[in-house]
Each structure stands twice: as structure tokens, then as C-alpha cells.
Amino acid sequence: MITFLKRLSIIATISMVLVLIGGALVTKTDSGMGCGANWPICEGEISAQLIIELSHRLVSGIAGIVVLLLSVFAWKNIGHIREAKLLSFISIFFLVLQALIGAAAVLWSQSDFVLALHFGISLISFAAVFLLTLLIFEVDQKFDATSLIINKKFRYHFYFLTIYILIVVYTGALVRHIDSSLACGSWPFCDNTQPLSLTYHFGQWAQMGHRLLAGIALLWTIFLFFKIKKHYRHSRVMFWGWAVATALIILQVILGALIIITVGNLVVALLHALIITIYFGILCYFLLLSNRSVHYQKR
Numbered sequence: 001m002i003t004f005l006k007r008l009s010i011i012a013t014i015s016m017v018l019v020l021i022g023g024a025l026v027t028k029t030d031s032g033m034g035c036g037a038n039w040p041i042c043e044g045e046i047s048a049q050l051i052i053e054l055s056h057r058l059v060s061g062i063a064g065i066v067v068l069l070l071s072v073f074a075w076k077n078i079g080h081i082r083e084a085k086l087l088s089f090i091s092i093f094f095l096v097l098q099a100l101i102g103a104a105a106v107l108w109s110q111s112d113f114v115l116a117l118h119f120g121i122s123l124i125s126f127a128a129v130f131l132l133t134l135l136i137f138e139v140d141q142k143f144d145a146t147s148l149i150i151n152k153k154f155r156y157h158f159y160f161l162t163i164y165i166l167i168v169v170y171t172g173a174l175v176r177h178i179d180s181s182l183a184c185g186s187w188p189f190c191d192n193t194q195p196l197s198l199t200y201h202f203g204q205w206a207q208m209g210h211r212l213l214a215g216i217a218l219l220w221t222i223f224l225f226f227k228i229k230k231h232y233r234h235s236r237v238m239f240w241g242w243a244v245a246t247a248l249i250i251l252q253v254i255l256g257a258l259i260i261i262t263v264g265n266l267v268v269a270l271l272h273a274l275i276i277t278i279y280f281g282i283l284c285y286f287l288l289l290s291n292r293s294v295h296y297q298k299r
Contacts (some may be wrong), residue, residue, distance in 0.1 A: 001077055005070075009133035012070045015063035016095075016126040017277060022056035023122060024273035027176045031056075049233055055094060060099060067091050067129055074132055078139060084286060087132045094125035116173040119273075121168055126277060127284040134285060141147075148237060150293040157224055158286045161217075164234075167278060168217050171210040172276070183207045187260040188215075214253060214274070221249045223292060237289070248279040 006248075025031070026133075031049035034055070035042035042054045071088035078084045098121040175181055180203030182189035192207050225246040232238035254270040262268050 005136045007236050008070050009136045012066045014131050016129050018059050019063045020122050020277050021252050024049040024057050066180050080167040087128045090128040098122045115177045119173040150290050158290050168213045175206050187257045245282045
């Protein structure tokens with residue numbers, strides 16, 4: 001059964017990545033109404049937008065079935081692990097929630113501020129599936145992080161950084177939804193010929209605000225890397241896990257710059273969405289480790 005769960009969890013994780021990338025593709029190609037104002041059925045003339053939107057719905061539907069199966073089997077077979085049941089619930093709950101928001105966006109027009117929530121909600125669902133996958137792979141003790149003690153200061157860093165990254169992700173999604181990815185024609189500063197104006201250039205303000213928040217996230221992650229290197233160098237999970245997270249956030253910032261340099265290249269934009277997805281998953285794993293550390297210390 002564990003072998004089956006491992007395979008199912010890998011499929012679920014990959015399917016959730018495809019859902020997230022598909023959602024970003026729908027937004028970047030303005031294909032949200034590719035099927036017309038219809039959901040879940042798809043009506044309209046054959047076009048690139050219809051194919052993209054319909055494909056995204058099909059992938060989301062398949063992901064929903066796979067994640068539901070994973071949640072049920074994980075609940076039944078590894079429910080004795082303290083995080084398993086909660087993660088099983090969160091996985092399916094937020095996946096259903098993001099589907100309902102997607103449906104609402106099609107059936108009833110939603111503001112860009114509401115639509116920007118869609119990516120963040122999908123991100124939480126992905127993180128839950130990703131963590132559930134790690135729990136399943138921990139069962140046969142291929143690696144063990146149950147007794148890792150994480151300092152209180154580090155735990156708070158992980159807690160607040162997770163919340164902060166969700167804010168950064170929201171501003172990035174908002175930039176996409178208000179079609180402001182290229183509101184500033186240069187990087188890292190916005191040196192457009194027209195001055196910034198809250199009334200006429202909200203897109204520039206949103207773009208620069210996102211860059212500022214992303215820059216702080218980068219510095220925060222690098223700062224934690226050197227702190228972890230100092231205090232947890234001999235912990236493979238802590239040191240190498242955060243080393244990967246640091247590499248990902250650096251790559252994320254580079255891709256953000258390349259979006260401007262390549263004038264909105266679609267592949268670069270999709271990689272931008274993919275990297276923050278993986279980074280957030282790793283960050284949530286450190287949340288799980290922090291929670292375990294508190295529980296372990298209370299024993």
C-alpha cells in the first residue's frame with residue numbers, strides 16, 4: 001500500500017504543479033473566457049484561448065480526482081501520523097475552493113483583486129499535497145526529521161516568512177491580472193518617460209510594489225541561509241533544504257527581471273510561476289518541521 005501511496009502522491013504533486021502552471025498560462029494568454037460564460041461545459045468557436053482554458057479545466061478535474069484519492073487513502077493508511085489528516089483535508093478543501101473561485105470568475109465577472117487570490121489558494125493546496133507526499137516517503141524512514149529541534153527564533157522566521165510570501169505571491173498575481181507585467185519597461189527601477197501617478201499609472205505602482213516585496217523576500221531568505229549555515233550546518237534537512245530554497249528565490253528574482261528584458265516571454269513567465277511554487281512548497285516543509293519541533297520538545 002505504501003508503494004501505491006508513493007506513486008499516487010507523486011502523480012498528485014505533478015498534477016497540482018500542472019494546475020498552477022495552467023492557471024498562470026490562462027492568465028498570461030487572457031484565456032479566462034475562452035469557453036465563454038460557461039462552466040463546467042465549454043462553448044464557443046475553436047481558438048487558442050478555448051483550447052488553453054478547456055485544457056486547464058480538464059487538468060484541474062483530473063487533479064481533483066487524484067488529490068481526493070490521495071487524501072482518502074492517506075487518511076486511512078497513514079492517519080496515525082499527526083499531520084496526515086490535517087494535510088489531507090487542506091489538500092482537497094483548497095483545491096475545491098480554487099475551482100469554485102475559477103467557476104465564479106467565469107459565470108460572474110470578478111474584480112482583478114479577487115481573481116488574484118486564485119493563484120495563492122492553489123499554492124496552498126499544492127503545498128498540502130507536497131507535504132503529504134513527503135510524509136508518505138517518510139513512512140519507510142528513507143529520511144527522518146521527526147526529532148529535529150528548531151530554535152524558537154528560526155520558527156518565527158519561518159512562520160512570518162510564509163505569510164509574507166503569500167502577500168508577495170498575491171501582488172505578483174495582481175500584476176498579471178491587471179495586465180501590468182510590462183508596466184515598467186526597465187528593471188530594477190521603473191524609468192518610464194511618464195512619472196508615476198496613482199491615478200493614471202496604478203500598474204506601475206503595483207509592479208514596483210511587487211518588486212520591492214520580492215527584493216525583501218530575497219534578502220530575508222539569504223539572511224536565513226547564513227544563519228542556518230552557522231547553527232544547523234550538520235543537519236542535512238535544514239542546511240541543504242534551505243540552500244535549495246535560497247537558490248530558488250535567487251532564480252525567481254532573475255526570472256522576474258527576464259520577464260521585462262524579454263518583453264513578457266511566455267516561457268519565462270511560466271517558469272517564474274513554477275519556481276515560486278516549488279519555493280513555497282519547501283518553505284511549508286520548514287513550517288511542518290517547526291511544528292514538529294515544538295511537539296517534540298514538549299515530550
